Amino acid sequence: MGEYPVYDDGVYDAFDVRDERFRAYGDAIAGSVAGKVVLDIGTGRDALWAVAAARAGAAHVYAIERQPDVAAQARSAVADLGGRVTILEGLSTGIDLLTPAQVCVSEIVGNIASAEGAVAVLADARRRLCAADCLWIPFRMQTWAAAVSLPEGARTLAAEGRPYVDRVFAAVGRPFDLRLCLGGPAAELLVSSAALVESLVFDHRRAPPDTDEVASAQLTVEAAAARMTGLLLWSRIAVSPATSSREIDTLSGGTRGWAPVYVPLGATEVRSGDRLDVTWRRSTSDDGVHPDYHVSVAVPGAGELLVWSSPHHGGGFRETDLHRELFPS
Known part of the structure; x- marks a missing residue:
């Protein structure tokens, strides 16, 4: 928001x-x-x-x-x-x-x-x-990723979120497939290891982070067998470089300031030990400030890459099964 x-x-x-x-x-x-x-x-x-x-x-x-x-x-x-x-x-x-x-x-x-x-x-x-x-x-500031299995029947748009959806659509000028966060104990849905896909360090002794970035990561499936439905993306924030400083992991539930983002990819069967190759791309949108994201995941045995594109504004509406389910009309 x-x-x-x-x-x-x-x-x-x-x-x-x-x-x-x-x-x-x-x-x-x-x-x-x-x-x-x-x-x-x-x-x-x-x-x-x-x-x-x-x-x-x-x-x-x-x-x-x-x-x-x-x-x-x-x-x-x-x-x-x-x-x-x-x-x-x-x-x-x-x-x-x-x-x-x-x-x-x-x-x-x-x-x-x-x-x-x-x-x-x-x-x-x-x-x-x-x-x-x-x-x-x-x-x-960091972004971490892991594969998740979101159960059938759990995909409903929270009533308290609906007014904000309308306001986001109004700000952009039309409906689009906006990013969605998961409520509840999202960490319980993980079926793989977690990996770092974005790390932004702000320090006068270093060059500033690049506005556009391509990164790769590998996730290992840890569940015996699972129906992977997408990825979870969440932030970790270190407020200070001091070793004694708290690092805020927004997946742990210790703050209401942030929530993990659910990336719908379509259901795919995975097994323990499978390696999931993730490619992460961040590019600045045409407003010169906010990023667009593109994520692809290679799954063993799958014929095609699983792909998620999420522009800051623009893009299509009801293009994923999840968005068609949440926005039936």
Whole structure:
């Protein structure tokens, strides 16, 4: 939902929950911002990390929010901080700062790590808004993949998700086969090992991540025999390079901030020990920010590759069995 964006109070209330995500970000901010100029990209309704940075002793915080109504709410949230936080309305790519930021905090991490445009947005911030030795929070975002078997009868669109579907379609201008997350204990559905398909490291000592990427990975089927129906993609986030820093694994259920993405591939029989060769492609869409994805999986004995294409916007509607089932008309 954050790609379009279609946030509301229900979503922002979930961001306020004191879970593993909240504690990890809070600890990283508290340990790094004292006396420094801080940039918070995508500050949100409650300006959570801008407020945390100000209270941790930041010299000043610039907090950017693209949605006018949300920016107004964020100004109210920082009103009692004595002017130490400046809310800037608009896209970070269209805003300049008087003083380069020494710490950049962002939570533009998608359910697929790069999906909210972090690669392009943070590369622009690095070029124009941040000091050469800027510290980045989070330090690393990753996407992991595993094969899953989704049982028959479990594929229903959650009632609480339907209003957001309509709003995403409205933002794009028409229906399309949008990405879908799984609720419930998704880890129980895995039938293979997990593998890293995307790793984005933000560190002034390294080159920024490439906007387009091709990667390969191999999954090993661990179930005795299974009916693989697709892949699961989920994020892992390291907020700080410190070895003591918490890494947030969004598959574990320790946060409500993200959920795993289900990639429908059609039912395929697999057996223990089968090697599944995965090719992952990320390319920037025509908006210059959000990625399009293309994933193919080679299964032993299968005549053709199993393929999933998911553009940020555009693409067809009801092109997969799953989308035809969830959207019958």
